[in-house]
Amino acid sequence: MPKSFPSWGLDLGYQKSIPTHDPKINPAEHGLRGRRAEGRLSFSRTITRQKARQDAVQGLPASDATTQDQWSERETLILEQAEDVRRGLGTWFSECAASVRNFVHDMTPAELSPEHLPEVIKAGENDLRHFEADDVNDARERHEASIVELRAFREKHGAAIGERTPDIKSNIEQTIAILMLILIIEGAFNALLFKDAQAGGLLGGLLIAFGISAVNVVFGVTAGFFGLRYLNHPDLPFKIMGGVVAAVFITMGVLLNFFIAHFRDAVEVALHAAAADGGSLASFSMFDIAPGAVIASMFPNLVGLDNMVAFGLLFVGMCVFAIAVYEGYDRISDKYPGYGRVWRKERLAYERRQAVRNNLRDDLADYFTKCRNWFETQQTRHAEAKREIEKSLNWLETRRANASAVASRCADQERSLKVAYRQAHRKARNAARDKLGEQAAVPYYFEEIVTPDLPQFDYTEERELANAAVRRIDDNLTALAVTREWLETHVQDVQDQLASIDSERPNRSDGVRTLQKKAVQQQLKKAG
Numbered sequence: 044m045p046k047s048f049p050s051w052g053l054d055l056g057y058q059k060s061i062p063t064h065d066p067k068i069n070p071a072e073h074g075l076r077g078r079r080a081e082g083r084l085s086f087s088r089t090i091t092r093q094k095a096r097q098d099a100v101q102g103l104p105a106s107d108a109t110t111q112d113q114w115s116e117r118e119t120l121i122l123e124q125a126e127d128v129r130r131g132l133g134t135w136f137s138e139c140a141a142s143v144r145n146f147v148h149d150m151t152p153a154e155l156s157p158e159h160l161p162e163v164i165k166a167g168e169n170d171l172r173h174f175e176a177d178d179v180n181d182a183r184e185r186h187e188a189s190i191v192e193l194r195a196f197r198e199k200h201g202a203a204i205g206e207r208t209p210d211i212k213s214n215i216e217q218t219i220a221i222l223m224l225i226l227i228i229e230g231a232f233n234a235l236l237f238k239d240a241q242a243g244g245l246l247g248g249l250l251i252a253f254g255i256s257a258v259n260v261v262f263g264v265t266a267g268f269f270g271l272r273y274l275n276h277p278d279l280p281f282k283i284m285g286g287v288v289a290a291v292f293i294t295m296g297v298l299l300n301f302f303i304a305h306f307r308d309a310v311e312v313a314l315h316a317a318a319a320d321g322g323s324l325a326s327f328s329m330f331d332i333a334p335g336a337v338i339a340s341m342f343p344n345l346v347g348l349d350n351m352v353a354f355g356l357l358f359v360g361m362c363v364f365a366i367a368v369y370e371g372y373d374r375i376s377d378k379y380p381g382y383g384r385v386w387r388k389e390r391l392a393y394e395r396r397q398a399v400r401n402n403l404r405d406d407l408a409d410y411f412t413k414c415r416n417w418f419e420t421q422q423t424r425h426a427e428a429k430r431e432i433e434k435s436l437n438w439l440e441t442r443r444a445n446a447s448a449v450a451s452r453c454a455d456q457e458r459s460l461k462v463a464y465r466q467a468h469r470k471a472r473n474a475a476r477d478k479l480g481e482q483a484a485v486p487y488y489f490e491e492i493v494t495p496d497l498p499q500f501d502y503t504e505e506r507e508l509a510n511a512a513v514r515r516i517d518d519n520l521t522a523l524a525v526t527r528e529w530l531e532t533h534v535q536d537v538q539d540q541l542a543s544i545d546s547e548r549p550n551r552s553d554g555v556r557t558l559q560k561k562a563v564q565q566q567l568k569k570a571g
Contacts, residue, residue, distance in 0.1 A: 082452030263367025
C-alpha cells in the first residue's frame, strides 16, 4: 500500500492493484500440437479403407469379436489417438480451471465489517490525539484560567466597561511620536520666546525650552497614565492611588506652566528695568531672578500676567500638558488598568490553544485524507476485482467452448474413420465369402458404431467460488459505503469540535448581561 494510506490500511482490503487474469497456458504442453490442437487425427481415410480390406481378406477380426479388446488394430489406433486428444483437452482445461480458481482465491478479499472499520479509524485517530494530549490539556487549562480571570475582571467593572474590548495599543510608537512632536513644538515656541531673555540667544533658548517642555510632557503623561487611568481600576486602593497621583501631577503641571508664564513676565520686567538703569543688556541673565520671588508673585492672582508673551507661553504649555494627559490616559494603553493585561492573557492563551488545536486539526485532516484515499481506492479495487473475476469466468467459458469444439471435431473424425473402416471391411468380407467360409461373418461389434463420450469440461466449482467471491465483494462494498458515510459525519463532528473555541470565550457583552440580570432580579424582589 502506498504511504498516502493509513497504517491500518496495510492489513485490510486489497493491498495491491488488481491484476488481469491472463495465464499463458499452452496446449502444446498437454500433447496438443499441430493437427491435434485442432482436433484432427493423423489417420487417412483411404489408408484406413485399404487396411480394412486387408483385415477382411485375412478374416480379422474374428466374427465372434464383441469387446474392445478384440477390435482390429486400426480401430484401436484410431481410438487411442482420439483418447490422447481428449485427455490432452481435459488436462489443458483442468489447468485453465485451476488458474481461475487460484485467481478467484487471490481476488476474494477479507471481510470488511461496518462495525470494525469505525473502531479501526478511531484507534488511529486516538493515536494522533495521544501525542498532543499533554499540550492540549495544558493549553485548555491555561485558557480556562484566563477566561475565569477575565470574567472576574468584567464583573468587577460592571457597566463601566460595557460592550467594549480593551484598546490594545499595538502602535505605541505612534503615541510616542505624537508626544515627541508636541515636545518639539512647545520647545521651539518656548525657544522663540526665551531667546531675547538670555545671552545665549536662540540656541540657549532651545536648551532651556526643551528642558521645560520635557518636564511638562512627563508631568502630563504621568498624570494621565498613572493617575486618571487608575480611577477606572476596580479595586479601591488603586482608585485612591490614581486620584492622588492625578491630583498631584495635574497640580504640578498647571503650576509649572503658570510658573513659566510668570517667570517670563518677570524676565520681561527685569529686562526693562535693566535697560532703564544701565542702558545695556550684556550683563543681564534671567537666572539672576529668584524662583521664590516668582512663586510669591503668582499668588493670589495666578492669571495676573502683564506680557502677551507670558500668555502665549501659558497657552502653549497648557495645551501641550492637556495633550500629554490625554495621550497618557487613553493612547499609551487601555484606560482601564488591568483590563488589557487580562484580556491579552486570555487572548494569548486562546491563540496558544487554537494553535495546538490547529496542529491537531492539520494532523487529523491529513489522517482523514488518507482514510478517504483508502476508501476510494478500496471501492475502486473491489469493483475492479469483481469485473476481473467475471472476466476470468468468461475466459474459462471461452476455453471450455474451444475444448468442446476440438473434442467434438475429434469425435466426428473418430466416428467417420470407424465407419469407413467397417464399411470397407464389410464389403471386402462379403466379396471373400467363398474363401473365408464360416469366417465370412462380420464381427458382432460391427453391428453398432458407438459415438465416443465427450469430456464434460465442467466448471461448476469455479462458478461457485466466483459467486462466493462476488458476494464477499458486494458485502465489502456495502460496508465501505456505510463506513464512508459515517466517516464524513465523524469528520464533520471533529471539525466542529476543533474549528473554534470562541464559544468558550467570554462575549463582549458579558458585563452588560450580568448587570441586566442583576437589575431584573432587583426588580423582581421589589415587586415581590
